[in-house]
Amino acid sequence: MTEVAETESVPTPGEPDAPEELKLAAEFPEASREQWRELVAGVLRKSGAIDESFDGLPESKLVTRTYDGLEIQPLYTAEDAVEGTGFPGLPPFVRSARPEGAVTTGWDIRARYARRDAKATNAAILADLEGGVGSIWLRAGATGVPVTDLGDALNEVYIDLAPVILDAGDEYEAAANELFALFAEREIPASAVTATLGADPIGAAARTGSARPLAPAAELAARVAVSHPKVRTIVADGLPFHEAGGSDAQELGATVAAGVAYLRALTEAGLDVDTAAGQIEFRLAATADQFLTIAKFRAARRLWARVTEVSGGKGAGMRQHAVTSPAMLTQRDPWVNMLRTTLACFGAGVGGADAITVLPFDAAIGQPDAFSARIARNTHAVLLDESKLAGVIDPAGGSWYVENLTEDLAKAAWREFTAIEAAGGIEAELASGALAARLAETWEKRSKRLATRRDPITGVSEFPNLTEKAVVRDAVEELPGGGLPRRRYAEAFEALRDRADAHPNRPRVFLATLGPVAAHTARASFAANLFQAGGIEAVNPGAPKDIPAVIAEFRASGTKIACLCGSNTSYAEEADSVAKALKEAGATSVLLAGKPGDHPDVTGYLYTGCDALEILTGTLNELGVQ
Numbered sequence: 001m002t003e004v005a006e007t008e009s010v011p012t013p014g015e016p017d018a019p020e021e022l023k024l025a026a027e028f029p030e031a032s033r034e035q036w037r038e039l040v041a042g043v044l045r046k047s048g049a050i051d052e053s054f055d056g057l058p059e060s061k062l063v064t065r066t067y068d069g070l071e072i073q074p075l076y077t078a079e080d081a082v083e084g085t086g087f088p089g090l091p092p093f094v095r096s097a098r099p100e101g102a103v104t105t106g107w108d109i110r111a112r113y114a115r116r117d118a119k120a121t122n123a124a125i126l127a128d129l130e131g132g133v134g135s136i137w138l139r140a141g142a143t144g145v146p147v148t149d150l151g152d153a154l155n156e157v158y159i160d161l162a163p164v165i166l167d168a169g170d171e172y173e174a175a176a177n178e179l180f181a182l183f184a185e186r187e188i189p190a191s192a193v194t195a196t197l198g199a200d201p202i203g204a205a206a207r208t209g210s211a212r213p214l215a216p217a218a219e220l221a222a223r224v225a226v227s228h229p230k231v232r233t234i235v236a237d238g239l240p241f242h243e244a245g246g247s248d249a250q251e252l253g254a255t256v257a258a259g260v261a262y263l264r265a266l267t268e269a270g271l272d273v274d275t276a277a278g279q280i281e282f283r284l285a286a287t288a289d290q291f292l293t294i295a296k297f298r299a300a301r302r303l304w305a306r307v308t309e310v311s312g313g314k315g316a317g318m319r320q321h322a323v324t325s326p327a328m329l330t331q332r333d334p335w336v337n338m339l340r341t342t343l344a345c346f347g348a349g350v351g352g353a354d355a356i357t358v359l360p361f362d363a364a365i366g367q368p369d370a371f372s373a374r375i376a377r378n379t380h381a382v383l384l385d386e387s388k389l390a391g392v393i394d395p396a397g398g399s400w401y402v403e404n405l406t407e408d409l410a411k412a413a414w415r416e417f418t419a420i421e422a423a424g425g426i427e428a429e430l431a432s433g434a435l436a437a438r439l440a441e442t443w444e445k446r447s448k449r450l451a452t453r454r455d456p457i458t459g460v461s462e463f464p465n466l467t468e469k470a471v472v473r474d475a476v477e478e479l480p481g482g483g484l485p486r487r488r489y490a491e492a493f494e495a496l497r498d499r500a501d502a503h504p505n506r507p508r509v510f511l512a513t514l515g516p517v518a519a520h521t522a523r524a525s526f527a528a529n530l531f532q533a534g535g536i537e538a539v540n541p542g543a544p545k546d547i548p549a550v551i552a553e554f555r556a557s558g559t560k561i562a563c564l565c566g567s568n569t570s571y572a573e574e575a576d577s578v579a580k581a582l583k584e585a586g587a588t589s590v591l592l593a594g595k596p597g598d599h600p601d602v603t604g605y606l607y608t609g610c611d612a613l614e615i616l617t618g619t620l621n622e623l624g625v626q
Contacts, residue, residue, distance in 0.1 A: 036075065066292065067247035067442050068412045076400035082407050088393045089317070091309065093301040094406065096352050097317030101393030106384040107348075108355035109377060110165065110321065114139040114476055115367060118152035121145050124373065125157055131377050135163040137357060141171035143477045150178045151185075159195075160188045165281075165321075166198040167235075169480070170212065173199075173220055180228075196232045196281050197224070202258045205430055206240035209483035214427075218265035221279045225271055232319065234262050234280045242285040243327050244436070244484040245443025248296050248409060253416025254435060255282060256303050257426040260417075263311060273313035277304075286322040286344035286356070291405060293347025294396050297322065299410035301352070303417065322348035322356045329364040330490040332497055333459025334471055337361035342379050349389050350396050356380065364488060366473030436484055443487065450489055451613040453533075460490045461612065464497070464532045466506075493533055496616050499625050500535025507623045508559040509591075511540040512550050512578055515570030523593035524565040527606055531563075534616030536623075538563075547578060551585045561619060563591040563606065571596050589622060591615075 041058040044050045049061050062074035073080075086092055089099025096102075111133045115121045125136055138145065138153065145153045147168065154164065159182065168175035176197040183193050199220060201212030221233035238255035246254070259280055266276035284300060286293045297320055304318040324344040329337050338361045348356050358376040360368035368376070383389045396402040420429050429435040449455040456462040479486075500507050509531050513520040528538035539557045541550075554562055562582045564575055571592065579590045579601035592599065595607040604615060 033075075033077070040074075067445060068249040068409070070405070070408045070412060072401075072405070076404060078400065080400045080404055082400075082403035085397065085403060085406075091315035092305040093315075093317045094298050095394040095397050097301055097319070097354065101352070102349075102354075102390040103393060106390040107353055107380075108134045108163075109380045109384075110135045110137050110355045110357045111373070111377060112137040112139070112323075112357050112359065113153075114144055116145065116477060118145050118149035121153040122155050122157075124370075125153070127370065128373060128377055129157065129162055131374060132381055133162070133377050135165060135355060137165045137167060139167045139477075140175045141168040143169065143479055147171055147175045147178050150175065151182055154182065159183065159186070160192060163194045163196070165196040165235075168198060169204055172197055173216065176220065176224075176233075190228045192230070193228045194230045195228075196235065198235050199233050200235045200237050202261060202426055202430075203235065203237035203240055204480075205427065205483065206237075207483045208480045211427060211431060214261065214265040215269070218262070218269040221266055221276075222269040222271055225275055225279060232279055232281050234266070235283055235321075236262060236280055237283040239283060239285055239323060239326070240484050241435075241439060242325065243486045244439040245327075245446055245487050246439040247442050248292055249412035249416050250439060250442060251285065252296065252300055252303065252409070252413035253420060254426060254429075255284065256300070256307060256413070256417045257420040257429075259304065260307055260421070261426050263307070267311075273308060273311045274316060277308050277313060277316035278319075281319045281321055283321045283323060284353075285325040285327070286348035286351075286353070287325045287328055288340040288343040290343050290347040290350075291402060292409070293322075293344060294351040294402055295405040295409045297348060297351030297353050298394075298396075298402075298406045299413060302406070302410045303413055306414075320353045320355070322351075322353035324348075324357065324359045326359060326363065326486075327488050329359065329361075329488060330457060330460050330494070331364050331471075332490065332494050333465055333468055334361050334365060336459040337364070338375060338379070339458075341376070342383070345379055345383060346389065349383060350394075352394060362471055362473050365471055366475050369473065430483070439484065446489070447492070450492065451611050452609050453530075453612050454609060455489070457490050457493065460493045460497075461533045463529065464535075466532050466535065466537060492613055493616075496534040496613070496620060498535075499620055503625045505558075506537050507535065507620060507625050508537045508539050508557060508561075509619065510554045510557040510559050510562040510587075511538050512554065512562050512564050512582065513540065513542070514564060514566030514574045514578065516567075517543060519567035519570055520565045523567075527563050527565055527591075527593040530606055530612055530615070531619070533612060534620060536616065536619060547581050550578060551581055554582060554585055554587065559623070560586060560588045561591070561622060562587045562589070563593060564602070565593045568594065568596040571599070575599050576601065589619075 037058050044058055044061055059074050064072045085094045088096035088101055109132055111128045113121050113124055140147055166175045199217035201214055201217055205211045224231050224233050236255050236258040238251045241251045241254040262280055263276050266279055301318045305315045309315040324341040328340050341358045345356055345358050358379045360372035360376045362368055362372045420426055423429050453461050511524050511527060513524055524540055531538045541553045576599055582590050583601055589603045590601055591604045591606055592602045593606045595605050
């Protein structure tokens, strides 16, 4: 028998030896920030972004800024670690409102229904429930299913298993009573009823410009909290602020301010702070910017926990309903919306939203059909069942980038919230127009970036398809207006496309290519892409020719606008003579792709960051397209 020294450990039979400590990337030499900076500076010098005389930090050239002015750095390290994010299910709830996250259940797959016809609505609901939808967001009243037809819309629906979220505008109390009657008729105990009644007088005021009293909604909530303990009455909806063009911090600040206004009304109606907080569900937009979306939902929980804490509560976890952004959806090339909503759903899921609505890809056009509804619900299925996205609590937690973005966004949103409160609260800010003015300022900034394609819209402002077939859908019931505007990012470009498509003949621009093929191909592609964003066909004759041949092809193109495409060298050698010849041949405008310097007969320049909307509008006007 072999003797074992006392200092040695003897493994227990059947148990594996203790594993050695794993050191990630131990075989690689340690890299420093200075080494990284040297490499970045080298790339920036090659690209012309900096020269040899530049003595600043090279990463300063790579910083991007959000519409809230938040600076996103190109590199985050352990030096940027953020403290105080807590644990799932505990204040400040950054990591999750529940200790178990969504690991066991996934998020609630919530579909929206906005038809007037109760039977058609019922058929859509039943198909979605069979396909995996978990809850029903139902528009009722003047812009949806008539309140008296709720029973028909929910026929054969197990409403004790699939919660109903009402969206009835000013008719919220009548719709609630009808829903409660339906529960009673089906002998579902009040203690087992789960639903959201959707009372949102502040959201209605934001949409219509007319104030609504909060007291009736608060009194309804006070009664419901006693009779139906699992039912929420109030929705604090951030979509009106998002759709008006607002930034993420503006949306969060205004939505939390609405939550505070409801909290005051609910406590005045007799509820304690924690019960009152439990009566509110928050609705926020999820966009294709996955990291900002992740940060938004994490930051929102932090904000609400702080609000309830200073209000005398225990610090409540925010109940969150994410909706893929209506503002980001396009009518043109709507198939790309599938990608946008997938990214948005991913961001909301990783960010910890309790319920997520993926709007169908054709939602900006009209009522969804069976195919688009199926794609919307299967988006959840791919992320939850195939990708196991909910299998980890707060999967972005610990990322130095995400934690910093969450922290910065929370601070920016808190500043917006406190500004609203200092001005008298959300109702006062809506009545005075101050909030609308701030949202309009952000929309103006966003509009400029959209117009210059610095915020590109795939399929609309970038890589449009002039031969696409229009997707036709039944119209959606018009919602009340008069308050904050509803905007979509693609609207301006789509309006130009509509003008061009309605013209008897497709408007055209002639591309005069200069120099070798390799020299003009990139700029010809750039110019063609820009013109097509306005529904204008770019006639490209191909290989360069002498001036007489170019003029002959220009005359054959049937247009009076030409665009020169070539290298800077070919522009220096040929641009002036070709432009002059084109004008003598009848061209009313000669544009040039690039910005190499002034040419006397060139009337405009196309380059990265130019105002594409202005160029396209002027081109259509010049071509007589009304």
